[in-house]
Each structure stands twice: as structure tokens, then as C-alpha cells.
Amino acid sequence: MANGTLAATLENYLEYKSKKGIFAWILSTDHKRIGILYLVAMVTFFWVGVTLGFLMKLEMLTPGKTIVDAQTYNTFFTLHGVIMIFLFIIPGIPAVFGNFFLPIQIGARDVAFPRLNLLSWYLYIIGGLFAIISLFLQGGPIDTGWTFYVPYSIRTTTNVILPLLGAFILGFSSILTGLNFITTVHRLRAPGMTFFRMPLFVWALYATAWIQVVATPVVGITIVLVIIERLLHVGIFDPALGGDPLLFQHLFWIYSHPAVYIMILPAMGVVSEIIPTFAKRTIFGYKVIAFSSLAIALIGYFVWAHHMFTSGMSDTSRMVFSLLTFLVAVPSGVKVFNWVATLYKGSIELRAPLIYVMMFIFLFSIGGLTGLVLGSLATDIHVTDTYFVVAHFHYVMFGGTAVILFAALHYWFPKMFGKMYNEKLAIWATPLIFIGFNMLYFTMFILGYLGMPRRYWSYLPEYQTLHIISTVGSWILVAGLMLMFGNLIYSLFKGKPAEANPWGGVTLEWQVPSPPPVENFEEIPVVNHGPYDFSTINENKDGKS
Amino acid sequence: MFQIASDYAKNVDNVMLYIIGISVLLLFIITFAMIYFVIRYNRKRNPVASQIEGNKTIEIIWIIVPVALVLTMFFYSYDVFKQARAVPPNALNINVEAKMWAWKFTYPNGKVTDTLFIPVGKPIKFNITSVDVNHSFYIPAFRIKEDAVPGRQNYMVVEPKEIGSFDIACAEYCGLNHSLMYTKVYVVPQQEFSQWMNGEVDEGYLRKYVAMHTGGYKDYLTGSYAILFAKGCVQCHSIDERKSIGPSFTELRKGKSNVIVNGKDTTITIDKEYIRQSIINPDLHIVRGYEKIKMTNPMNNLKKEELEYLVDLLYNNFVKSKQ
Numbered sequence: 001m002a003n004g005t006l007a008a009t010l011e012n013y014l015e016y017k018s019k020k021g022i023f024a025w026i027l028s029t030d031h032k033r034i035g036i037l038y039l040v041a042m043v044t045f046f047w048v049g050v051t052l053g054f055l056m057k058l059e060m061l062t063p064g065k066t067i068v069d070a071q072t073y074n075t076f077f078t079l080h081g082v083i084m085i086f087l088f089i090i091p092g093i094p095a096v097f098g099n100f101f102l103p104i105q106i107g108a109r110d111v112a113f114p115r116l117n118l119l120s121w122y123l124y125i126i127g128g129l130f131a132i133i134s135l136f137l138q139g140g141p142i143d144t145g146w147t148f149y150v151p152y153s154i155r156t157t158t159n160v161i162l163p164l165l166g167a168f169i170l171g172f173s174s175i176l177t178g179l180n181f182i183t184t185v186h187r188l189r190a191p192g193m194t195f196f197r198m199p200l201f202v203w204a205l206y207a208t209a210w211i212q213v214v215a216t217p218v219v220g221i222t223i224v225l226v227i228i229e230r231l232l233h234v235g236i237f238d239p240a241l242g243g244d245p246l247l248f249q250h251l252f253w254i255y256s257h258p259a260v261y262i263m264i265l266p267a268m269g270v271v272s273e274i275i276p277t278f279a280k281r282t283i284f285g286y287k288v289i290a291f292s293s294l295a296i297a298l299i300g301y302f303v304w305a306h307h308m309f310t311s312g313m314s315d316t317s318r319m320v321f322s323l324l325t326f327l328v329a330v331p332s333g334v335k336v337f338n339w340v341a342t343l344y345k346g347s348i349e350l351r352a353p354l355i356y357v358m359m360f361i362f363l364f365s366i367g368g369l370t371g372l373v374l375g376s377l378a379t380d381i382h383v384t385d386t387y388f389v390v391a392h393f394h395y396v397m398f399g400g401t402a403v404i405l406f407a408a409l410h411y412w413f414p415k416m417f418g419k420m421y422n423e424k425l426a427i428w429a430t431p432l433i434f435i436g437f438n439m440l441y442f443t444m445f446i447l448g449y450l451g452m453p454r455r456y457w458s459y460l461p462e463y464q465t466l467h468i469i470s471t472v473g474s475w476i477l478v479a480g481l482m483l484m485f486g487n488l489i490y491s492l493f494k495g496k497p498a499e500a501n502p503w504g505g506v507t508l509e510w511q512v513p514s515p516p517p518v519e520n521f522e523e524i525p526v527v528n529h530g531p532y533d534f535s536t537i538n539e540n541k542d543g544k545s
Numbered sequence: 546m547f548q549i550a551s552d553y554a555k556n557v558d559n560v561m562l563y564i565i566g567i568s569v570l571l572l573f574i575i576t577f578a579m580i581y582f583v584i585r586y587n588r589k590r591n592p593v594a595s596q597i598e599g600n601k602t603i604e605i606i607w608i609i610v611p612v613a614l615v616l617t618m619f620f621y622s623y624d625v626f627k628q629a630r631a632v633p634p635n636a637l638n639i640n641v642e643a644k645m646w647a648w649k650f651t652y653p654n655g656k657v658t659d660t661l662f663i664p665v666g667k668p669i670k671f672n673i674t675s676v677d678v679n680h681s682f683y684i685p686a687f688r689i690k691e692d693a694v695p696g697r698q699n700y701m702v703v704e705p706k707e708i709g710s711f712d713i714a715c716a717e718y719c720g721l722n723h724s725l726m727y728t729k730v731y732v733v734p735q736q737e738f739s740q741w742m743n744g745e746v747d748e749g750y751l752r753k754y755v756a757m758h759t760g761g762y763k764d765y766l767t768g769s770y771a772i773l774f775a776k777g778c779v780q781c782h783s784i785d786e787r788k789s790i791g792p793s794f795t796e797l798r799k800g801k802s803n804v805i806v807n808g809k810d811t812t813i814t815i816d817k818e819y820i821r822q823s824i825i826n827p828d829l830h831i832v833r834g835y836e837k838i839k840m841t842n843p844m845n846n847l848k849k850e851e852l853e854y855l856v857d858l859l860y861n862n863f864v865k866s867k868q
Contacts, residue, residue, distance in 0.1 A: 062789075064781055064783070065781075065789065070722065074718075074723075143720070144718075145718045151678045151679070152679065155678060239695045245694050245695065246697070280588075281594035284598070284600075285598075286598065288599070310690050310691050311694065312692055315630055319623055322619060326616065327612070329611070330611050333607075334604075334607060334611070337607045343583060343586060345591065345594060346586050346591070346594045347586065347593060347594040348583050348586050350587070354583075358579060358580075361575065365571070369572060370568070372564050372568060372618060373565070373568075375618075376618055376622035377623055378557045378560045378622045378626040379564065381626065381629065381689060381690050381691075382557055382690065384690065384716075450547065451683070453715070455718040455724075456723065457724045460727070460779075461783075
């Protein structure tokens, strides 16, 4: 790099002004600024989704109508699913924290294709806008459920095509981000940063990126086929036109099951960062964790039809997919064991991010273990499409991915914004979130086993007691979330300045100032040890490394 | 609370207990270890961490043991599941046809009903299909569920063990009234079932039989509201005081009703004819304070004999027994 630009590029990325006003952000190709752009959009969508979920639980307070009619409720759960899945959880951790930290963690100045990165953000926003615009057009908001099952999605009179196009465009955002990350990992690692010296968050993002690139086109094609069928009445999925409804389900889940791993793998990566930092020791079984990410990504492709055990597939398919599903549970379990083992003989500081991670381990374990009930044929037949499934995926996706997104926010907030939050408040939010969460979702396991189907606007009176507990839980949970986000937003403006390395972490992002300079590194570092090597760091503690 | 209506259901519960038992144990170990380590290896107690990179033996153990555990779960569960798929040669075939938003059951002799009647102790094969969108035929008490997919015939086998009545729900989202797509299955003795098939007794007789068997005849006349659930009435009209979309049935106890007929307020004395008219032609009298809402398919859901039964039930339970 030429010396003339050195001063400018060493300026902190938040203050550096290449363009005027908002254009310095929305036209920025800096991976860190793009990460922040995603964060703002995603937190907004998250709260829209939370509001819808909150209203749904309010409706469930009584059998029959409580606040809205059936049609409105049906659009609520569709939009809640579409927003939470396509606009929040799938892009989630990779788009925000992957963008921000992947280049820094491997010692690069940016991702491989910065402009493509900005384009991905625009595609994400356009996709989101398509979904939002569809709400206000004639025909009304989509009411198919986020799974868009045919023939209903071919026949309903609500606006199906626009949100589908939105999902199609979002798919490209996801593919391009994946492509960018794969190239970045292969081409831009700092000298000495071998694959087995990469932080496990990078490994997780790398495995995720491959799923994004390989699986997402399938859902793109499926969406196009549904649109063609709706517009031109070509028989593809609707039997009335000569199509096959099961074909849709297969195509849909060939993407949407691996997508579950797009959602959870990056979160697992974050856990593998946070635990060593606060235990001040190297991770237990680095290679096993790294390879289990790849194993999950790979086996994750072969279990999609466990979403279809009652669809009428052949018994042989049911048997094979059940067996494979049980096997994919093992690498996730191994990761949990490794994380807990990493706490063994550590020197543990119980700070806010670690508390969120502990909450994750408990909730995610419940989510994963109840997944065994759903992988098992006999029990799945009974509880599939009931509240049991709703509880299960909220434990995995909310208790898993979203709680880790909160942990990541608290872990990297000082680095991203150069400000420290009120850690006491951050910790106080956790019991509210934990109690509210379990009241809200654990009751759903029982409701499901009792036979309460999902996507029900009304229900039999005998389920009411459990629904009331669940609804009250949702209020406590929302209070906890408000406290947590309120604390962070307040600290954004009023927080004390953060140190470069407030937690004593050893991965590369902790070697640069908070917030990082525009091009991250004054000089590209040379890496000569593993990612969680606390022994070398302890020796050089006083000197600058 | 957890109804068990067949041996298969009991077996499914056992699989559930097996999986949940192991899961609770694992969850306990994980949580306990995590909390114990955080306390025991706290910075104050343990200022210097040991840099342990791994342990091959332990890592191999915790890969092998879970694999073995999940394989036992898989085989046990698959073994039970097969029972719901094996079709015995003497199975009674009943065709189940779903549509938005009702069920239609066709028996071997061509009889058609919207409530399901099956004989106890006999294997029954349900041939399940749909005429419009996807539905799912779900009987929680039997722990069975199979999608009703247009253009396909799916099946499930049950062998009911107990006389009684159980809910049938739709478990695959099918649009507006998905949550109202409930009906009932009545499990009756073989003899009564044959009599009914031969036309010697009617559905009311079977309902009464089941009610007597499970709750007593008095219950049937004064307390059993099964039909109100089966026909979806309670989705909008509660049987307690609660206000819902429509007036609560308990309002019938007042003996008189303030209604709007053709836009005019009047007061009507509640008798059987009023109840009958309110079911056949719900738009005629609108009870004050409620909106005029299209009642879902009132008459397509009810046969004549069911209508009379319903009128008697409501009259006897609410109007006559006002307290």
C-alpha cells in the first residue's frame, strides 16, 4: 500500500468519511460498514418478527377469537416465519459478524470481492422490500405459511408471487455472500494462517458458505416453478393440473433443511470463539470441532425428507431418512461435549457473553435432544405438525442461533463500536429471557404431545391453561429482549470507550484497535501459532505482540 | 390428559419415554458439568488455566457412545412404526377424504359419514386422500397422522382398543378454517358397529352408546357436549360464560333473547324452534352485541337427525336447566 493513503486507512472505520452523509454508509464497500448495515436492517426485521410473534401469542390466550380473525392470524404466522427465517436467521450471523470479523480473523484487509459484498446487501434489502410491498397490494398479505406448500400456494388468492420473488432475490444475496467468503478464506489468509490455524468461527462460516452456494439454487428454481405454475397454469406441483405436490416438498426441503445448518453452524462457530476467551485456554478438540462443521454441512444434505415422514413417502425412504437424521445429531452433540470440556481446568471469568453462551448450551441441548423425538419415526408421526415441532425449532433457532447472536453482540460490541455497554444490565436481561423463553416454548412441547396442531387460530378449550402460561412467558421474554437491546442502544451513544481487548482474547480481531481502522491492519500480521494459543500470549502480555 | 386408545399408542409412548429418558440424562450431565466447571475453575480458584488440547480416548468414547445410543433409538422406533404400516388381511378399509374444511368417511358398504365410527379390536386401514389442498388426518389418541394429499392415496393402520370418542384434527395447514377442521371418532363394539352398518341403528344410537359407556347416560343427556366439539360449534360459541365470536350457549339460560331481526330490535322467548332456526338460518336472528358473521357451513355439517339431537341437547342443558 502506498504511504500516502496510510494515514487515511488507519482512521477508525466509523469516523472515516469517503463520501457525504448516508452515502458514506450505503455506498461503502468496507466489510465492516456492510456488516453494520446488515445489523441495522436485521435488528429491525427481528423486532417486526417479534411483534408478530407477540400478537400471535396474544391471540392464543383464548380459544376462538381473542384479538384477530383467522385470516389475519394465518398471515401473522406466515409473515413471522418468512421474516424470521429469510430476513433474520439465515443471513443473521454470517452477514453481520461474518462480514465484520471473517477478514480480520484471517488477517485480511477486506473480503475478496468488496463490491459484490455491497451488492449482496442491496439484494437483501430489495428482497425484504418485495415482501413488505406485497402486504399492501390488493389480495392481501400472503397466508401460505413460510413453507409455501402447494397446492394451497397455487390456489390462494393472497399475494404469493411478490414474497416468493423476494425470497428468490434473497437467495442470490445468500449465494453471493457464500461465494465471497469461500474465496476470501482460500485467497486472503495472512502469511502463516494455515487452515488449521484459522479460528473456528471462520471454519463454521466456511462450511456454511458451501451450503449457501450449493443448496440455495435449489430453492430458487423451486420458487420460479411455483411462480410459473401460478401464472401460466403449467402442471408441475398441483395435481389438478397434472403435477405432484410431493415434488414440491422434496425440492423445498432439499434447500430448507441444509438451510437449518446455514442458521446454526455460524452460531456454533461463535460459541467456539467465546468459550476459550473466557476460559483463557485453548479449545478442547480443535480439529474435531472444525471437521464436525464440515460433517454437519455434508450429512445435512441427506436428511431433508425427515420433514415429510407423514407425507406419503415410501416406507423405505422414511426408514433411510430417519437413520440419517439420527446420525447427523452426533456431530452436533460432539460439539456440545467439546465446549463443556473446554471449561474444564480453565481460568473462567463469568462475563456477559459467557452467560449468554451457557444459556445457549442449555436451550440448544433441549432443542437438539427433542430433535431425536422428531427423527424417530414412531414419535414423529404423532408430534409432527404439532406444537412439539414449534417448540423444537424455537429451542434450536431462537434458543440456539438467536441467543448466540445476542452473545456475539455482547462479545464483539466493544470491538465494533469502540464503546462498552452496562454489563450488569446485560446480565440482568438473561434471567428474564431464560424464564420467559422456557415458559413460552416448553409448554409447547406438552401441548404438542397432547395433540395440539400448529398453525391453529382456534383450539380446544382443554389446551387453554398451557396456552396462558405460554402467553405470559412471551411477555417476560419480550421484556428481557427490550432490556437487552435498550442497554446496547443506549451504550452506542453513551457507553464508555472500550479497550482494544476488553476480554483478553487472542484471535486477531483483538490485536487491532477498537473500533478497527478502515483497512484493519497497519501491517498484515504474520501468524505463527494456533488461534487459541493462550500460552504464547501470556508470555508476551506486557509487550505488544 | 394423555389419551391412549390403542396398543400402538402405548408403544409410541414407550419409544417417547425411552428417548426422553436418555435425553434428560444427557441434558443433566451437560448442564451439571458446565455449571460445576464454571464454579470450580473460576478465575479466583484457578488463576492459571491448563492448556489441554484434547484427549483422543475421551473424544472417541463420546463419538461412539452417542452413535450407539441413537442407533438403539432408531431401531426401537422403526420397529414400532412398522406396526402402523402393516396391513393385516382382515383389516376393515375406510376411505378418508379431506376437503377444505371437512372430513368424509366412506365405509366398505358405501355408507358415508362426517364423523368416524369404527369397531373396537379390529384393525382398520384408512385410505387417505384429499380433493383440494394438503390436509393431514390426525388422531392424537391413536398417535397416528398421515397427510391427505390430492392425487395420492396414503394409508395408516390402527387397531382401537377402547370404546370411547376421540378427536380427529387436521394437522397440515389448509387455509382459513384449518383450526376448525375437527371431527370425532367413535369406537364402538363390533356388534353395534355391524348393526349400524346394516342400517338397524342410527348414528345417534352409537353416540349414545359411547356416551353411556364412557360417562353414563345422564351425562349424555345433560353433560356431554361431544357433538358441539365434533361439529366445531364451540369454536365460536362457548359452553361456559366466555364471550367468543358468537354468543355463549349459556346465554340460552336467560330464557329470552334480545335479537335484531331485519334491522329491528325485538325480544324472543327461547324455545326449541328458536334454537332450530338459529342453526338452520343463523342470519335470521342476530343476538344484540354480536356481529353478523357467516357461520361456517351450518347445514352441510349436520344431518337431520343430528340437528334434532343438537336442538334437544341445547334445550335440555341450557334452557330447561336454568339455574
